[in-house]
Amino acid sequence: MGRITLDRVQKKFGDVEVIPPLDLIIEDGEFVVFVGPSGCGKSTLLRLIAGLEDVSGGEIRIDGRPATDLPPAKRGLAMVFQSYALYPHMSVRKNIAFPLKMAGMAQDEQDRRIAKAATALNLTDYLDRRPGQLSGGQRQRVAIGRAIVREPAAFLFDEPLSNLDAALRVGMRMEISELHKTLATTMIYVTHDQVEAMTMADKIVVLRAGHVEQVGSPLELYKTPRNTFVAGFIGSPKMNLLTGAAAAAHGAATIGIRPEHLDVVDSGGTFTGRVGVAEHLGSDTFFHVHVPEMAEPMTVRAGGEVGLTHGDTIHLTPRAAHIHRFDAQGLRIA
Amino acid sequence: MATQHSRTSARIMVAPAVFVLLVWMLVPLCMTLYFSFADYRPLRATFDAWIGFDNYVSFLTSDSFLSSVGVTLQMVAGILCITIGGGVVLALLLDQPMFGQGIVRILVIAPFFVMPTVSALVWKNMFFNVDNGLFSYLWRFFGAQPYDFLSQAPLFSIIVIVAWQWLPFATLILLTAVQSLSSEQLEAAEMDGAPPLSRFWHIILPHLSRAITVVILIQTIFLLSIFAEIFVTTNGAFGTRTLTYLVYQRVLESQNIGLGSAGGIVAVILANVVAIFLMRIVGKNLDN
Ligand SMILES: Nc1ncnc2c1ncn2[C@@H]1O[C@H](COP(=O)(O)OP(=O)(O)OP(=O)(O)O)[C@@H](O)[C@H]1O
Ligand SMILES: [Mg+2]
Numbered sequence: 167m168g169r170i171t172l173d174r175v176q177k178k179f180g181d182v183e184v185i186p187p188l189d190l191i192i193e194d195g196e197f198v199v200f201v202g203p204s205g206c207g208k209s210t211l212l213r214l215i216a217g218l219e220d221v222s223g224g225e226i227r228i229d230g231r232p233a234t235d236l237p238p239a240k241r242g243l244a245m246v247f248q249s250y251a252l253y254p255h256m257s258v259r260k261n262i263a264f265p266l267k268m269a270g271m272a273q274d275e276q277d278r279r280i281a282k283a284a285t286a287l288n289l290t291d292y293l294d295r296r297p298g299q300l301s302g303g304q305r306q307r308v309a310i311g312r313a314i315v316r317e318p319a320a321f322l323f324d325e326p327l328s329n330l331d332a333a334l335r336v337g338m339r340m341e342i343s344e345l346h347k348t349l350a351t352t353m354i355y356v357t358h359d360q361v362e363a364m365t366m367a368d369k370i371v372v373l374r375a376g377h378v379e380q381v382g383s384p385l386e387l388y389k390t391p392r393n394t395f396v397a398g399f400i401g402s403p404k405m406n407l408l409t410g411a412a413a414a415a416h417g418a419a420t421i422g423i424r425p426e427h428l429d430v431v432d433s434g435g436t437f438t439g440r441v442g443v444a445e446h447l448g449s450d451t452f453f454h455v456h457v458p459e460m461a462e463p464m465t466v467r468a469g470g471e472v473g474l475t476h477g478d479t480i481h482l483t484p485r486a487a488h489i490h491r492f493d494a495q496g497l498r499i500a
Numbered sequence: 501m502a503t504q505h506s507r508t509s510a511r512i513m514v515a516p517a518v519f520v521l522l523v524w525m526l527v528p529l530c531m532t533l534y535f536s537f538a539d540y541r542p543l544r545a546t547f548d549a550w551i552g553f554d555n556y557v558s559f560l561t562s563d564s565f566l567s568s569v570g571v572t573l574q575m576v577a578g579i580l581c582i583t584i585g586g587g588v589v590l591a592l593l594l595d596q597p598m599f600g601q602g603i604v605r606i607l608v609i610a611p612f613f614v615m616p617t618v619s620a621l622v623w624k625n626m627f628f629n630v631d632n633g634l635f636s637y638l639w640r641f642f643g644a645q646p647y648d649f650l651s652q653a654p655l656f657s658i659i660v661i662v663a664w665q666w667l668p669f670a671t672l673i674l675l676t677a678v679q680s681l682s683s684e685q686l687e688a689a690e691m692d693g694a695p696p697l698s699r700f701w702h703i704i705l706p707h708l709s710r711a712i713t714v715v716i717l718i719q720t721i722f723l724l725s726i727f728a729e730i731f732v733t734t735n736g737a738f739g740t741r742t743l744t745y746l747v748y749q750r751v752l753e754s755q756n757i758g759l760g761s762a763g764g765i766v767a768v769i770l771a772n773v774v775a776i777f778l779m780r781i782v783g784k785n786l787d788n
Contacts, residue, residue: 238690239691253702268698
């Protein structure tokens with residue numbers, strides 16, 4: 167079981183309020199991703215849940231039991247750190263065994279659990295090595311192994327993949343998702359990479375300056391962003407946010423159109439502009455289009471083989487059903 | 501230093517330094533070696549340039565030799581225990597955030613800058629003195645008979661004095677080691693359910709092991725030649741005669757330069773044996 171409830175949880179460092187009172191419910195077995203720009207308080211929130219920081223106000227409950235004043239070890243949570251935080255002088259086996267040893271578990275049960283974790287994480291051949299003799303991906307797996315042997319109520323990950331190269335990151339992303347499917351344990355995952363958030367999460371929590379901007383499934387956030395911040399943050403490339411006359415035409419202060427919801431037409435069209443940078447990815451092409459009335463270039467997704475290059479004139483028409491409208495406060499107009 | 505040319509010029513550049521060092525070290529060493537085979541007692545006007553190994557035989561077979569080696573080892577071991585134990589504790593304390601951290605750190609380092617003779621005199625007269633020493637006041641305050649440290653426990657007293665001087669050094673090196681421990685490792689151990697003592701034992705101490713071996717190595721080399729503290733306090737009496745002090749007595753008090761030189765050479769050989777032995781351990785420790 168691992169249902170975590172945050173009730174008016176607040177964190178101040180001195181006079182600086184990093185997390186204003188915040189409510190959040192994380193259901194048992196959910197894969198929750200905290201996402202937001204750098205410095206928005208994701209790590210702080212995770213460390214509050216872990217018990218590595220004391221809350222300044224509010225209450226944390228794990229499975230209904232108050233956990234606010236429990237020390238980290240008593241909360242039954244396991245954490246995987248960004249730097250892995252492996253113990254450099256211990257072998258991989260001893261690293262993984264450490265939490266079991268601290269819990270005073272019998273040796274044969276320890277061995278059984280280590281063997282199981284090592285098999286699941288492909289670490290069997292490396293058990294007698296030191297962390298310094300492993301690659302980044304292997305170290306990451308050891309850190310995960312050390313977390314899973316304890317069979318915790320929930321896993322906490324703080325940007326675990328940010329030290330890996332792009333290819334390995336995609337691989338580890340899959341492995342962590344896979345692990346979540348097999349263990350069905352609650353996982354809280356912090357990242358500032360919205361692609362990770364979209365691909366892994368059951369539920370995404372978008373944070374800005376300690377505030378929860380929106381909570382929902384990846385598709386909910388993608389389809390119905392609650393405000394312009396979420397609209398701009400979720401989705402890659404970013405949504406085009408237009409103000410001025412173009413927005414007023416739809417009765418809004420700001421309208422948002424995703425690059426994939428702009429069609430290239432031969433003539434006419436709502437927007438006419440000049441092609442700036444064209445990014446050819448093979449399957450898709452992204453055009454940055456300079457429209458005279460707009461300050462920022464618009465991004466457009468077109469098919470893989472569109473015969474337009476730098477400097478060409480392009481006509482664009484948004485799909486009416488996919489226009490997001492926001493009011494002057496940046497909130498979504500239903 | 502990859503090319504032939506740069507290697508040659510590097511050699512020319514370091515040559516003066518090497519030359520000075522060699523002269524500085526080799527000349528006294530050669531003279532000691534020369535005297536160690538001579539019967540040279542200036543006060544009795546005897547000088548016999550070659551008497552073979554007689555000096556060595558009489559130095560090594562005298563009772564005072566073995567006891568002085570024992571005293572030296574006890575002294576070094578005692579000082580190492582106190583400085584490393586105390587150094588670890590002080591380093592951990594100094595690492596805690598506290599008011600006036602900078603000043604406290606400077607105060608802790610201060611004893612290292614006091615000359616050995618001065619600190620020994622300060623300890624002898626201000627702390628250990630039976631009539632006026634601070635410890636005597638303390639003892640009397642609790643209604644106890646003042647304890648005469650320097651004559652009742654002379655070896656221990658000297659160990660305390662020298663340990664007090666070297667504690668800052670150990671603390672300084674260990675403090676930098678403590679500060680280089682990543683806080684995430686300690687947090688991970690905390691999450692893994694390790695109470696403070698286990699965290700110290702399983703995480704902090706292994707992290708410090710390298711710094712501890714360095715402290716042991718450096719201190720041992722310096723501590724083998726303790727002299728001023730013994731000279732000022734007990735004059736080598738009451739079982740505080742170390743090897744260095746024995747050599748001094750042979751040369752200056754007995755005015756037997758030949759015998760003293762032989763002792764000096766023996767001391768050099770023993771110190772080198774210890775140093776090689778320690779280097780091996782340190783090298784092993786630094787490898788993994
Ligand atoms: N110990 C501390 N004392 C004071 N301020 C802190 C402390 N720790 C974090 N902060 C501040 O709290 C804010 C949130 O920090 P946090 O580490 O949670 O950000 P983050 O969302 O994890 O960012 P990133 O994506 O860069 O890791 C930052 O503005 C940071 O400066
Ligand atoms: Mg962070």
